[in-house]
Amino acid sequence: MKEFDKAWKLSQVASYLGGNLVGDPERLVLGVASPEEATSKHICVLWEKRSFKELKEDVPVVVPCNWLEPNRVGVEVKDPKLAFVKLLSLFEKPRATKGEIHPTAVVFDGARVHPRAYVGPLCVVGEGADIAADAVLEAQVFVGKNVHIGEGTVIEPHATIYHNVALGKRCLIHAGVSLGGEGFGFYSVNGKLIKIPQVGGVVIGDDVEIGALTSIDRGTIGNTYIGPGTKIGDCVHIGHNAKIGANCILVAMTGIAGSAVIEDNVIMAAQSGVKDHARIGKGAIIAAKSGVTKDIPPGKIVSGFPARDHREELKIQALTQRLPEMYERLLRLERLCKGVEGEDEEGNSSKAN
Numbered sequence: 001m002k003e004f005d006k007a008w009k010l011s012q013v014a015s016y017l018g019g020n021l022v023g024d025p026e027r028l029v030l031g032v033a034s035p036e037e038a039t040s041k042h043i044c045v046l047w048e049k050r051s052f053k054e055l056k057e058d059v060p061v062v063v064p065c066n067w068l069e070p071n072r073v074g075v076e077v078k079d080p081k082l083a084f085v086k087l088l089s090l091f092e093k094p095r096a097t098k099g100e101i102h103p104t105a106v107v108f109d110g111a112r113v114h115p116r117a118y119v120g121p122l123c124v125v126g127e128g129a130d131i132a133a134d135a136v137l138e139a140q141v142f143v144g145k146n147v148h149i150g151e152g153t154v155i156e157p158h159a160t161i162y163h164n165v166a167l168g169k170r171c172l173i174h175a176g177v178s179l180g181g182e183g184f185g186f187y188s189v190n191g192k193l194i195k196i197p198q199v200g201g202v203v204i205g206d207d208v209e210i211g212a213l214t215s216i217d218r219g220t221i222g223n224t225y226i227g228p229g230t231k232i233g234d235c236v237h238i239g240h241n242a243k244i245g246a247n248c249i250l251v252a253m254t255g256i257a258g259s260a261v262i263e264d265n266v267i268m269a270a271q272s273g274v275k276d277h278a279r280i281g282k283g284a285i286i287a288a289k290s291g292v293t294k295d296i297p298p299g300k301i302v303s304g305f306p307a308r309d310h311r312e313e314l315k316i317q318a319l320t321q322r323l324p325e326m327y328e329r330l331l332r333l334e335r336l337c338k339g340v341e342g343e344d345e346e347g348n349s350s351k352a353n
Contacts, residue, residue: 006091007028007029007030008028008029008090008091009025009026009027009028009029010023010024010025010026010027010028010029010043010060010073010074010075011025011026013029013043013062013075013087013090014075016086016090017062017075017077017083017086017087018077019062019075019076019077019078019083020065020075020076020077021075022068022072022073022074022075022076023060023072023073023074024073027060027073028041029041029042029043029060030042031043031091032044032045032084032087032088032091033059035051035054035055036054038055038056038059039056039059040056040058040059040060042059042060043059043060043061043062043074043087044059044060044061044062045061045062045063045080045081045083045084045087046061046062046063046067046080047063047064047080047081049067057071057072058073060073060074060075061073061074061075062074062075062076062077062080062083062084062087063075063076063077063080064076064077064078064080065077065078098116098117098118098134098136099115099116099117099118100118100119101113101118101119102119102120102121102122102123104121104122105119105120105121105122105123105124105125106123106124106125107119107125108124108125108126108127108129109127110127110128111125111126111127111128111129111130111131112129112130112131113125113131114131114132114133114134114135115133116133116134117131117132117133117134117135117136117137117149118135118136118137119131119137120136120137120138120139120140120141120157121139121140122139122140123137123139123140123141123142123143124141124142124143125137125143126143126144126145126146126147126163127145127146128145128146128147129143129144129145129146129147129148129149130147130148130149131143131149132148132149132150132151132152132153132169133151133152134151134152135149135150135151135152135153135154135155136153136154136155137149137155138154138155138156138157139157139158140157140158141155141156141157141158141159141160141161142159142160142161143155143161144161144162144163144164144165144180145163145164146163146164147161147162147163147164147165147166147167147180148165148166148167149161149167150166150167150168150169150170150171150206151169151170152169152170153167153168153169153170153171153172153173154171154172154173155173155177156172156173156174156175156177156212157175158175158176159173159174159175159176159177159178159179160177160178160179160181161173161179161180162178162179162180162181162202162218163180163201164180164200164201164202164218165179165180165201165202165203165204165218166201166202166203166204167179167204167208168204168205168206168207168208168228169206169207170206170207171204171206171207171208171209171210172208172209172210173209173210174209174210174211174212174214174234175212175213176212176213177210177211177212177213177214177215177216178214178215178216179202179204179210179215179216180201180202180216180217180218181215181216181217181218182198182217182218183198183200183217183218183219183220183224183239183240183241183258184217184239184240184258185198185220185240185258196220197220198217198218198219198220198240199219199220199221200218200219200220200221200222200223200224200240200241201218201219201223201224202216202217202218202219202223202224202225202226203223203224203225203226204216204225204226205225205226205227205228205229205230205246206228206229207228207229208226208227208228208229208230208231208232209230209231209232210226210232210236211232211233211234211235211236211252212234212235213234213235214232214233214234214235214236214237214238215236215237215238216237216238217238217239217240217258218240219240219241220240220241220258221241222241223241224238224239224240224241224242224243225242225243225244226238226244227244227245227246227247227248227264228246228247229246229247230244230245230246230247230248230249230250231248231249231250232250233250233251233252233253233254233270234252234253235252235253236250236251236252236253236254236255236256237254237255237256238250238256239256239257239258239259239260239276240258240259241258241259242256242257242258242259242260242261242262243260243261243262244256244262245262245263245264245265245266245282246264246265247264247265248262248264248265248266248267248268249266249267249268250262250268251267251268251269251270251272251288252270252271253270253271254268254269254270254271254272254273255272255273255274256268256273256274257273257274257275257276257277257278258276258277259276259277260274260275260276260277260278260279260280261278261279261280262274262279262280263279263280263281263282263283263284263298264282264283265282265283266280266281266282266283266284266285266286267284267285267286268280268286269285269286269287269288269289269290270288270289271288271289272286272287272288272289272290272291272292272307273290273291273292274286274291274292275291275292275293275294278292278293278294278295278296279295279296280292280295280296281295281296281297281298281299281300282298282299283298283299284296284297284298284299284300284301284302285300285301285302285310286302286303286307287301287302287303287304287307287310287313288303289305290302290303290304290305290307291304291305291306291307292306292307293306293307294306304316304317
């Protein structure tokens with residue numbers, strides 16, 4: 001349940017959502033709530049008619065067009081799920097005070113912090129770093145040398161941004177993220193592993209969200225790249241020099257090996273992975289726990305390990321579940337054949353003429 005001090009008139013909510021107001025325009029709304037928790041002070045978004053049964057009659061609602069009955073107050077919209085997202089944004093509390101550097105923060109000489117940026121307690125901003133307007137660094141964020149933090153980007157506590165990382169505008173970096181750490185590169189000489197220096201960087205586009213404890217390594221030479229609008233879940237790893245396109249979704253615990261290429265609008269479900277240098281085509285979907293070992297064409301849906309056409313994998317899984325039954329049938333056929341051949345207990349054939 002979302003409830004804050006600021007109240008909105010129902011007419012303001014309707015205008016913000018671009019919907020049709022039904023009922024008292026002066027009705028005040030204090031927050032968003034689920035059908036089970038909503039009171040007359042809240043507004044509730046419904047996209048299934050059965051949810052009305054769980055809702056009190058005096059609760060304002062946001063519903064699809066032509067759903068409201070005469071006794072109901074609310075707003076009718078074309079897309080209630082989108083309206084739900086917008087409503088949560090409307091009632092969301094601001095993250096931090098802008099235009100402040102906390103006294104305990106360390107800002108090195110040569111770093112540039114915009115007057116409208118916020119740098120929280122115990123943050124470190126390295127030499128040559130550039131923090132743009134309206135950026136927010138929550139407590140204990142480390143920003144290395146020559147890092148760029150774009151306008152409106154928010155970095156939550158304990159994130160580490162190593163040197164030569166560039167973050168676009170309006171990004172959201174969750175707690176414990178590591179950006180620009182050293183890539184995993186070694187060369188074997190006579191059984192001894194020699195470390196390969198990683199001298200590249202990381203470039204992250206606008207409107208990217210990166211979940212808690214995710215790590216994105218810097219390139220060996222050149223940059224690891226994350227395209228604009230991409231959303232990355234918790235505990236994801238992206239190896240050095242990987243290229244992730246625009247508007248991709250990488251769900252929790254996904255692993256991207258070095259130099260892999262993920263084209264635009266790809267979805268990789270939880271615990272899926274892709275080998276180094278493989279390419280996943282635009283709009284492809286990689287099902288949960290799948291392992292991509294070769295290139296995937298655009299628009300393809302794959303699953304399993306190694307990842308294959310999803311329908312083929314489903315057929316294999318269905319057949320696998322029938323293996324005990326098929327095994328019993330095979331044993332019966334063997335016994336039948338032995339009877340026809342007339343084998344004795346030692347397996348010697350004694351077929352009659």
